[in-house]
Amino acid sequence: MNTENSKVKGWTREQMAELAAMDIPDGSYVNLGIGIPELVAKFVPEDREFIYHTENGLLGMGPAPEPGQEDSELINAGKKAVTALPGASFFHHGDSFTMIRGGHIDVCVLGAMQISQEGDLANWSTGAPDAIPAVGGAMDLVAGVKTIFVISQHTTKNGVAKLVEKCSYPLTGKKVVTRVFSDLAIIDVTPEGFRVRRLAPGITFEEVCEKTDAPLLPIKAY
Amino acid sequence: MIDKRIKTVAEAIADITDGSVVMIGGFGEAGSPSELIHALIDHGAKDLTVINNNTGNGEVGLAALIGNEQVSKMICSYPRSSHSKVFPTLYRAGKIALEIVPQGTLAERIRAGGAGIPAFYTATTVDTPLADGKEIRNIDGRDYVLEYGLKADFALIKCEKADRLGNLIYNKTARNFNPIMCTAANTTIVQARKIVAVGDLDPEIVVTPNVYVDRVVEVANPVIESQLVEEGVCYI
Numbered sequence: 001m002n003t004e005n006s007k008v009k010g011w012t013r014e015q016m017a018e019l020a021a022m023d024i025p026d027g028s029y030v031n032l033g034i035g036i037p038e039l040v041a042k043f044v045p046e047d048r049e050f051i052y053h054t055e056n057g058l059l060g061m062g063p064a065p066e067p068g069q070e071d072s073e074l075i076n077a078g079k080k081a082v083t084a085l086p087g088a089s090f091f092h093h094g095d096s097f098t099m100i101r102g103g104h105i106d107v108c109v110l111g112a113m114q115i116s117q118e119g120d121l122a123n124w125s126t127g128a129p130d131a132i133p134a135v136g137g138a139m140d141l142v143a144g145v146k147t148i149f150v151i152s153q154h155t156t157k158n159g160v161a162k163l164v165e166k167c168s169y170p171l172t173g174k175k176v177v178t179r180v181f182s183d184l185a186i187i188d189v190t191p192e193g194f195r196v197r198r199l200a201p202g203i204t205f206e207e208v209c210e211k212t213d214a215p216l217l218p219i220k221a222y
Numbered sequence: 223m224i225d226k227r228i229k230t231v232a233e234a235i236a237d238i239t240d241g242s243v244v245m246i247g248g249f250g251e252a253g254s255p256s257e258l259i260h261a262l263i264d265h266g267a268k269d270l271t272v273i274n275n276n277t278g279n280g281e282v283g284l285a286a287l288i289g290n291e292q293v294s295k296m297i298c299s300y301p302r303s304s305h306s307k308v309f310p311t312l313y314r315a316g317k318i319a320l321e322i323v324p325q326g327t328l329a330e331r332i333r334a335g336g337a338g339i340p341a342f343y344t345a346t347t348v349d350t351p352l353a354d355g356k357e358i359r360n361i362d363g364r365d366y367v368l369e370y371g372l373k374a375d376f377a378l379i380k381c382e383k384a385d386r387l388g389n390l391i392y393n394k395t396a397r398n399f400n401p402i403m404c405t406a407a408n409t410t411i412v413q414a415r416k417i418v419a420v421g422d423l424d425p426e427i428v429v430t431p432n433v434y435v436d437r438v439v440e441v442a443n444p445v446i447e448s449q450l451v452e453e454g455v456c457y458i
């Protein structure tokens with residue numbers, strides 16, 4: 001990835017997805033949420049093999065088919081056409097969530113509305129009176145998958161911080177997120193709170209602090 | 223002789239009454255028994271409680287059943303759809319009730335219902351508003367929420383192949399909720415793309431053993447919901 005250009009500020013959606021992919025160990029069973037997390041599959045390092053699980057009943061999910069080859073009965077959790085790779089299997093929803101809830105899936109990458117400094121995640125409802133709640137499989141994923149990564153813009157479209165001391169939206173799960181890949185930084189959720197792991201090109205620690213509604217610890221020298 | 227074959231979708235669903243609890247298979251359009259649902263719209267039973275992961279697309283299938291005001295309550299995980307305003311409109315008008323259930327809990331409640339398990343504990347929803355008012359039990363140091371098994375009067379199912387005994391196999395991700403729903407209903411009604419001779423389905427690959435199935439009707443060329451939505455078809 002070329003991040004050396006001095007004019008560049010921050011990471012693109014694709015770069016956030018690539019950075020997340022690089023932090024997933026070889027041989028992992030991976031579930032990708034809808035949106036930016038779906039892009040992770042495009043950036044698997046060449047020397048690694050991941051097996052993708054989609055909660056609607058497919059292990060060994062492959063990329064989208066060529067145009068014209070879509071099958072309305074071969075879709076992902078976002079209801080988009082996908083393919084099944086050699087070695088794939090189909091199963092019913094009971095089995096699919098046995099994999100999730102039973103701790104058989106290693107990594108899940110999700111989107112977020114808010115993440116708290118303790119790793120609480122809110123990504124299913126704003127809690128507004130006229131909002132129609134729609135939770136899907138997110139609560140099962142955060143309850144059962146071993147490692148939960150979040151990929152998200154650092155702030156909302158209106159510039160409101162998504163990384164906060166305490167979530168104001170209804171929670172999806174408590175103390176579940178371990179790492180956040182934003183357009184400004186990679187941030188770990190640690191027992192001491194948010195800690196910057198890496199800054200995006202052209203972004204300063206102070207700038208990330210300004211756009212975060214919680215204390216932020218600087219990069220730690222290991 | 224056991225013969226669960228029924229000639230038409232209309233006959234297959236004829237005894238669904240007002241107030242029935244109906245599980246409907248499918249995840250989005252995949253595995254959705256559209257012809258059975260359309261037959262239920264023609265039939266007109268009202269005040270139904272419907273259990274499905276979603277609330278349908280466009281104005282066909284489940285969305286049309288809801289739009290025709292035959293459903294008084296939905297039990298589902300994800301009632302939003304980019305292609306349907308039917309559910310949100312009725313929900314905001316207070317004309318339909320919603321029980322929101324996480325997808326895995328929904329699946330396990332159906333599986334438990336079919337397996338004679340009245341309730342179970344799960345970590346899903348702990349510390350969230352969806353656990354409000356529910357019993358919490360700490361087991362080996364972790365909190366779990368009590369959830370109850372789900373049963374239904376009828377299940378409407380779509381499969382790829384069936385035989386006259388009711389053995390079923392499915393197609394790709396159209397399997398989803400269908401096999402577990404077969405187990406959890408008093409009367410399981412199946413539309414199959416093809417009915418084959420007994421013995422033609424390899425016992426090693428039968429997904430739903432026939433004991434769970436009551437009726438099978440062949441629908442050789444089922445509609446593709448997304449195509450109907452694209453064409454603007456309205457089945458009401």
